Amino acid sequence: MVLAWARSCDRIARVQPGGHRPTRHMRILFVTSNRLGDAVLSTGLLDHLIRMYPAARITIACGPVAEGLFELMPKRERTFWI
Secondary structure: OOEEEEEEOOEEOOOOOOOOOOOOOOEEEEEOOOOHHHHHHHHHHHHHHHHHOOOOEEEEEEOOOOHHHHOOOOOEEEEEEO
16 A cells, blocks of 8 residues: 655645646655555655655655665655565
8 A cells, every 4th residue: 555645835735637747845744554565566656756756855654664665766865664
């Protein structure tokens, strides 16, 4: 299970396809699986978020086994275990 949550200026950012994409101070919390295989599959979604919101700061929550997978991800502010 993958959960991507975006927050901008103390409010939840709702993005419609082709609509306004808030970027000012946007932070994304990317919560992914504890299992390595599932975390690998979730990297496609994370890559999409990085391309869609290039100014966003990204925090990744994952299991200890998957932490190494996300170490070199661009725009990653922090990674922590869940």
